[in-house]
Amino acid sequence: MNLSRKKSSSVDENEILFPLLECWNPMTNVATIAAQVGGRRVLCRISHDVLKKKFRASATEPMSAIATNRKVIQTAARALIERKAFEADGNIVIRQKDL
Numbered sequence: 001m002n003l004s005r006k007k008s009s010s011v012d013e014n015e016i017l018f019p020l021l022e023c024w025n026p027m028t029n030v031a032t033i034a035a036q037v038g039g040r041r042v043l044c045r046i047s048h049d050v051l052k053k054k055f056r057a058s059a060t061e062p063m064s065a066i067a068t069n070r071k072v073i074q075t076a077a078r079a080l081i082e083r084k085a086f087e088a089d090g091n092i093v094i095r096q097k098d099l
Helices: 048-055 062-068 070-082
Strands: 022-025 030-037 040-047 092-094
Touching: 022 062, 030 048, 030 062, 030 070, 040 048, 040 070, 048 062, 062 070, 070 092
Parallel strands: 040 092
Antiparallel strands: 022 030, 030 040
């Protein structure tokens, strides 16, 4: 009996995907979007201050700036991930200069 297993699916370690997973933290005023990088989750954070300065995000509906500017934010997150600009906790922080 052969107990070895073949890898059922091939995961590209360089593939970066952005599922529609996002949230707002009202305590820290930070939006988080999720990225899948080679099969693992990386949280990409952007502050309300940056959203307000760059995209004129409102205080009452900050996530609408994420929805409206999703491609720009994802492009910035992708560039940071590719540069391996991870914070100590393994996540990404998107700053105004990155957009």
